Amino acid sequence: MAKKDERGRSGEHRAAQYLIDAGYAILSRNWRCAFGEIDIVAARGDEVVIVEVKSRRSDTYGHPFEAVDARKRARLWRLSTAWAAAHPDAARGRRLRVDVIGITGEDTATAPVEHLEDVR
Template sequence: MNARGALGRYGEELAARTLAGAGMTIVERNWRCRAGEIDIVARDGDALVVCEVKTRRDGRFEHPMAAVTPVKAERLRHLAERWLDVHGGAPPGGVRIDLIGILLPTRGAPQVEHARGVA
């Protein structure tokens, strides 16, 4: 695994722990289809959460939360629809798309931001 892949995996692990710590249940990680990949699928009560995870090192690139453009948001909605088609449809609480941005400073603990309902 290259450094970028390792950084992404580390960020996804932090994100999964953050979601679990908020009382969500992780349903699936790194679900793939021809259209792309969903980083994390979770349950938040009776709602399904499709979660995109963006991890960046401090000062190297744009803030991770800025990485989800309108085009990326549309792609996430499409991926959520594909996941629902494969897994039997939407739950009673509907579907929400969240973003977790993780910034890894040179020193100190990672900064984790969780934005709910971004798309």
């Protein structure tokens, strides 16, 4: 596995633990369909949250949130509705939301976690 992929998986693991610690239940990880992949699907209360995780060693090439542009956000919304259609029991009666978690630092296990909620 390439270093970039290892960093991504490590960041996703850290993000999932962050969400659990914040009271979310993890419903799916690395869910795939024809539109692409969702890193994490979590739920808390009456919301199902589609989470995109971006991990970077530094912000030299921009903040992780900058990688989630309008095109990526649109794809995440398509993915969210596809996930809801595939999981009607889990999604029924819940609001869909798309969040981004950014982790910037050499070691994803200790780097700060930033959580941007409800991106549109």
